[in-house]
Amino acid sequence: MSFDHREPGTDPADWTTFLDGLSPAPMSLDGVGTVVVVAPHPDDETLGAGGLIATAADLGIPVHVVLVTHGEGSHPDSPTTSPDRLRTIRAPEFRTALGILHPTASATLLDVPDGGLREHADVLRAALTERLERVDGPVLVVAPWHGDGHRDHRIAGEVAAEVVSLFPGTQLLEYPVWAWHWDDPDAPAAPWDRARSVTLTAEVLDRKRAALVAYPSQTRALSPAAGDEAIIDDRHAAHHLRPVEWFFAPPTSRSRESFDAHYARKPEGWDFDGSWYERRKRAVTLAALPRERYRSALELGCATGVLTAAIAERADAVLGTDIAAAPLVQAAVRAPTAHFVQASLPAEWPAGRWDLVVMSEVGYYLSPADLDTTIDRVLASLDDDGVLVACHWRHPDDDAVGSGDAVDARLAERWPRPALVRHVEEDFVLSVMPGPTVTSVARAEGLAP
Structure with missing residues (x-):
């Protein structure tokens, strides 16, 4: 799957019509002792699971985010901001956003090169395995949907599914990020038959919105120059600022x-x-x-x-x-x-x-x-x-x-x-x-x- 984030992509209104026709199984955090979120890049945790993270905070459930990269490749054509500079910008943005969602959440930053998770999958595999070995009680792992269309998202989703399979009793949910942009609700590639939903309170949705605002390097243009455009403009953000957050349950055995x-x-x-x-x-x-x-x-x-x-x-x-x-x-x-x-x-x-x-x-x-x-x-x-x-x-x-x-x-x-x-x-x-x-x-x- 290839896509260009600079293109308008699928109209959020088209997804609204599609989602209104679904009857997904609701996802409850009852009985969950810990939530572990895998985020390939800073802001993925907010876009894909920010509402869930904030809901866990309100329920007193610990959350740990495994941040794979610093997201330094977000603006490869920028004439004003180098990847090294973006690294120094995006890590503090991540910590601010996570603190808004869940003030006591912890995080591990792996520092894998942006776009290079396939070559460094063992780093994520080891870190996630170590985290699950240290956690007591029922665990929910939240990771990108492996079909999301971004190389790092695919590998992160595959590694998460592999590691979770080694820990019986641990649950897995997958979140879409870029699929909202490129997928077609009239003929969706995403597995909506396995959809799970988390309804967000107005206060939780406000915190998710505030956490997204904490990423100005992504939600605003770095400069007026070509190559510095916002990655998450208002149209992109609309996909993620719904009162319901959407996830996919892992597949059952092939039918x-x-x-x-x-x-x-x-x-x-x-x-x-x-x-x-x-x-x-x-x-x-x-x-x-x-x-x-x-x-x-x-x-x-x-x-x-x-x-x-x-x-x-x-x-x-x-x-x-x-x-x-x-x-x-x-x-x-x-x-x-x-x-x-x-x-x-x-x-x-x-x-x-x-x-x-x-x-x-x-x-x-x-x-x-x-x-x-x-x-x-x-x-x-x-x-x-x-x-x-x-x-x-x-x-x-x-x-x-x-x-x-x-x-x-x-x-x-x-x-x-x-x-x-x-x-x-x-x-x-x-x-x-x-x-x-x-x-x-x-x-x-x-x-x-």
Whole structure:
């Protein structure tokens, strides 16, 4: 997504008409012990969650803001104000605005280069993890919607979702900032089916307005010169100064309907046969298996059965499952000795015991709760000499609920034994998780003590 903030963008009145037709679930802070807000740039916390922060203050709920950058890249074409100067201006503005919203709120400033969060995602990941480890009680994390259209917003949203998935019981809400400007209410890209609303009192809205005014470097022109225009003019501000603040709840597990629609468009699903990436990844997966043969194998999310056919050459019995019916027809042709069943994980779990379970490119389509349940069910149905092989893509996927790295990290955290194999490269991560009696290949063959 690319946009130009200097363009007028979507008329706020058009959004008003659209929002009036929604019936969102209200977001309550009842039971929330702490709110942690991730702000990629100074003012994002005010624009996206200022009302929530002020409401938390009135309820006596602590708030901590993780400010990722100093926002020094807000005026790249300014002839009068350098990025270094903007750094010194925007940090004090942030502290003033936050004090207006929540006088006792705390903050961490990470000093990541503006526009460079993708290259420094580990800095945010570590800081957010440390903050959540230090907080007692129920936590609400508020972060940018990853589809907001700004590079830093996307990475901040993805990192927040990944970290939150590692802390069961922690809630996540995502806020839009630039989507109000570029999105079209007649055909919205934002996930309004997951909308949550926070109604602001008149006093809270006044504080949010005052906090936004505390950012003159963004709400006023730096000078009359071209390149010094206000970033948040009155038209932009109108999107954010409504009596209701809008958030998106995190996605649930990817639906059966979405997979059905995918296979209706692309009957082969993904290019499993033609892509060298897919063929190589499949070879790496098979090479990682610590035994030559298996008694009973379960493949979760078998798709069109390309990997299933290879597993069937090394297992006496194979069961493949997929959430969609269409690919199973092709899978039955590719792997005629295997059995297949349509099943939505983890609710429709197949009966049986397995000494091999394969979960390839599936885990990041599951919600954190469903992923945890899937791991538990694998553990409960895996023989002592069995292994789980999990392989996942590491790049962004707009259809995914989480990330491959988050799935691998959660698997390592919940599995009772260390990985037998862990292979990480830029494109994918593969782990082999062993049962209690599994040993190394050399020890199993008597080659090592």
